[in-house]
Amino acid sequence: MLRILKQWRDEQARREGVETFRVFPNAVLQSLADTLPKNKEEMLRIKGLKEAKFRKYGKELLHIIREQSSHQGDQEKSKEKTKEENINEVSDAGVSDQTLSVSQFLDGLNTELSGMASRVQGEVSSVDERERVIYFTLKDSRDESTLNCLIFRFPYDVSGVKLTIGDEIIVEGVPDIYKPSGRLSMKVGVIELSGVGALQKAYEALRLKLEGEGLFAPERKRVLPTFPERIALITSEQGAAIGDFSMNLGAQGFKVTFFPTSVEGKKAVFEIINAIRYFNRQKDKYDVLVIVRGGGSLESLQAFNNETLVREVAHSSLPTLLGIGHERDVTLAALVADKMVSTPTATAKELRLHFDEARQLVKYFETHLPLLFSQQLTLVQRHIDEESTKLLSFVEYFRTLFTTLHRDLRERFFLLLSIKEQKKEFLNYGRDALSKGFLFILKQSKETLVFQNDRLMQYDPLRVLRSGYSLIRQGTRIVKTTDEIKIGDVVSLQLSRGKMNATVEEIFEE
């Protein structure tokens, strides 16, 4: 019941071009679902549901509740009550014989009109764009009939249609009489361009505008995660797209969070934007945002060429992958996405692509890694063998070298020993020779000394003096001639034994 009531509420809000809570907040719908009111009195007991709301929506709500209750069983009983309620409601609506004020009458009319939500096609004949509301008139080209329309700024902006006089458009809305002027207007919630030519023109204009802003630039594109695991999926519950996508994903252990939306018509714009925002509010929970839809004409893909939706995709915090089928022109939403493919099947394959590659890679690793190690071990083994051979040859070389050196040393040692013996003998010989030579020299010196002594003895003056001669000195000087002395000089006379002084008394010249 709650789900049905919410569907009705959402559709009503969309038609009126207002936020859902302006029709009924969730709490009121919950109370309606819990209490299942059967008439006006029971309905007015619900908090938040006053007379004005009842006038506007009461009849329709009672009908929905009745219908659903009958589906859930107790159908006969419900029908009985319905008859009574219908009678009550008709009288509650108050448009019977009684006299009404203008206001009451217009309220009654508006209540009736609120159930006449319609889709109307016509040519725009005037536009008055104000800050919060856009007023415009639609003209029927066949008989010049005119319909006043108004749309609030938000749904107008979301619609992505720029109203221009002469354009053929389709509007969805609810007729309503503005009580101060008594003028009937269509309160529009949705505007669509009509005809392929107009759509193509709008598509081209928006494409150029977005291109000028750089929204299609390759440098804006983010690389999708190689192994996305948590997928945020937006598509319709109905249609082949969801089936194709799921079937081709394969069993990769993906965690797909699916947000079902319409994918065609203006309702789709609101719902897809809502879904994108929902996933972006929890961006840490997802790896990639995926939007898929099967192929279609430009007309059926209008939602994906809607400016607001395209910008929502372009500014998504989550990386985006779009798989929107198309006949001729790629949708603008796909052009601004980080990655686009042409079908839901291709989207699924894109997501699983790296998983398939990884499986092959793992298989390759499984065989290649041990093989590589085995090859390396063989290389190491060969290296060890080579090194061992080298080492052994070194050992052999050193062994030979050692043997040679040992022998050499031994020979040299014996040689040294023999040299030592020779030197020792030589030294002994030298010592003996020296000793002999020394004795000889000593003896010779001794003999020379004796000889010299003898010779010296021969020249000794004392020896002459002992022969009777004497030495005459005057002072220290020896007197050799008479010229050296004069009479009266005192001279000293040295004899062989003793000395004496004498005075010269007479000199005899020869």
Added chain:
Amino acid sequence: MSKVNLSDSLKKVQEIIRWFDTEQEIDVEKGLEKIKEGTLFIKQSRARLKEIENEFETVKKELEEE
């Protein structure tokens, strides 16, 4: 299932293979260690790449709007 970063695991195995390919003189001890490490990453990757059914969860619109 424990959280396996498939991308990291595969990269690490590739690094190990590159190590074997580029190393001029293989240290056998280190090589054995690398083999052990690589085998573990391969095992983890293989476990993650096993065919596991995808989980589908549908967002309840009404819950989202609350």
